[in-house]
Amino acid sequence: MxxxxxxxxxxxxxxxxxxxxxxxxxxxxxxxxxxxxxxxxxxxxxxxxxxxxxxxxxxxxxxxxxxxxxxxxxxxxxxxxxxxxxxxxxxxxxxxxxxxxxxxxxxxxxxxxxxxxxLAELERDELVQALTKARLLLDPGAPMDFVIRPARTGEVSQIAARQSILYAASHGWGRALEVLEAETVAAFLRDFKPDREQCWVADLAGVIAGAVLLTDEGDGTARLRLLHVEPFARRRGIGDALVRSCVQFARDVGYDRIMLWTHTVLDAARRIYARHGFECIDVEMHSEFGDPVQGETWRLTLEA
Known part of the structure; x- marks a missing residue:
C-alpha cells in the first residue's frame, strides 16, 4: 500500500x-x-x-x-x-x-x-488505454458505453493471461489453470474455424473489459469458454452481452446445443448462464487447481 x-x-x-x-x-x-x-x-x-x-x-x-x-x-x-x-x-x-x-x-x-x-500509433493507443483503465479503476461507475466486437490479433492470448491473473487473485488457482487456459487459446488460434467459432471482446472505451470464446466440439455441439468480466467493469451487463453473443452466433450457424464447464463457487457466472437458459446437468469434485472444488457441466439446447 x-x-x-x-x-x-x-x-x-x-x-x-x-x-x-x-x-x-x-x-x-x-x-x-x-x-x-x-x-x-x-x-x-x-x-x-x-x-x-x-x-x-x-x-x-x-x-x-x-x-x-x-x-x-x-x-x-x-x-x-x-x-x-x-x-x-x-x-x-x-x-x-x-x-x-x-x-x-x-x-x-x-x-x-x-x-x-x-508517439507511434501503437504507443498512443496504449497511452489512451492506460488512462482509461486508470479512470475506471478509480471510478468504476464512470459513464462509458461498451461494445461487443471480435477479438483482434494478440487479444486472445491476453485474455488467457488476464483470466489466470484474476483467478489466482480471487481463488488461488495457479499454474494448472494457466496451463489449461493457454492450451485452450492455442488450440483455438491454431484450428480456428471462422464460420463456426469466435472470440468476442467487450470493449469499454478502448479497454478490454471482458471476453468469451465459442468453439466447435463437433456433432452439433459448441462450447462456451473463458468467460470473464474485469472487476472494474462489472454491473454494466457485459457478462450477459457476451453470453448473448455466443447464443445468437450458435443459433445463426446451426448448432444444436452449447456446453460449458464452470464451478459452483463462481456464483455471478452461474447466474448469467441460468438467465440465458443454460441448465446444470452434472456436478463433480476435482482437484486440478489445488484444493478440491466442485465443477459443473451446463447445457443449453437450441431450438431450430
Whole structure:
C-alpha cells in the first residue's frame, strides 16, 4: 500500500506540473486551470445553474461565486432567471465568452497533440488505454458505453493471461489453470474455424473489459469458454452481452446445443448462464487447481 500511494503521488506531481495545473496563466491565458475547467463546463452544459456546476466539479461554493462574478465582469457569461423558478439563474456564454473558450480549447488541443506527436500509433493507443483503465479503476461507475466486437490479433492470448491473473487473485488457482487456459487459446488460434467459432471482446472505451470464446466440439455441439468480466467493469451487463453473443452466433450457424464447464463457487457466472437458459446437468469434485472444488457441466439446447 505504501508503495502504491507513493507511486500515485509521484505521478500526480508530474502531471500537475506537466499540464500547468498550478500556473496562474493556464496555456498563457488570463485564467487558471480551475477557471478554464469551469468555463469548459459552462460551454458544454449551457444554460446551466451554478448549483449544477458546483455538484459536477465539487468545488467550494464561495470560490465558484467569485469565479462566476469575474466571468460576468469580463462579459463572458450572462445570467438569466429560469422560467417557472425565478430563484434560479441559468448561466450561458456570451459571444465574448464563446470566443475565450474557443481560444483555450484550441490551445489545449494543440498542447495534447504536441504530447502525442512523438508517439507511434501503437504507443498512443496504449497511452489512451492506460488512462482509461486508470479512470475506471478509480471510478468504476464512470459513464462509458461498451461494445461487443471480435477479438483482434494478440487479444486472445491476453485474455488467457488476464483470466489466470484474476483467478489466482480471487481463488488461488495457479499454474494448472494457466496451463489449461493457454492450451485452450492455442488450440483455438491454431484450428480456428471462422464460420463456426469466435472470440468476442467487450470493449469499454478502448479497454478490454471482458471476453468469451465459442468453439466447435463437433456433432452439433459448441462450447462456451473463458468467460470473464474485469472487476472494474462489472454491473454494466457485459457478462450477459457476451453470453448473448455466443447464443445468437450458435443459433445463426446451426448448432444444436452449447456446453460449458464452470464451478459452483463462481456464483455471478452461474447466474448469467441460468438467465440465458443454460441448465446444470452434472456436478463433480476435482482437484486440478489445488484444493478440491466442485465443477459443473451446463447445457443449453437450441431450438431450430
Amino acid at each position: 505504501d508503495a502504491a500511494i507513493e507511486s500515485i503521488r509521484s505521478f500526480n506531481r508530474f502531471f500537475t506540473r506537466h499540464v500547468g495545473a498550478i500556473d496562474a496563466r493556464f496555456l498563457d491565458t488570463d485564467i487558471s486551470l480551475p477557471e478554464a475547467r469551469l468555463l469548459f463546463e459552462i460551454a458544454q452544459r449551457e444554460p446551466v445553474a451554478a448549483q449544477t456546476l458546483q455538484a459536477e466539479l465539487g468545488i467550494d461554493r464561495g470560490y465558484l461565486s467569485r469565479v462566476i462574478a469575474r466571468f460576468e465582469q469580463r462579459g463572458w457569461i450572462r445570467r438569466d432567471r429560469r422560467e417557472g423558478d425565478g430563484r434560479i439563474r441559468s448561466i450561458s456564454l456570451t459571444e465574448q465568452g464563446r470566443a475565450a473558450f474557443d481560444q483555450i480549447d484550441r490551445r489545449q488541443r494543440a498542447a495534447v497533440a504536441q504530447d502525442l506527436a512523438p
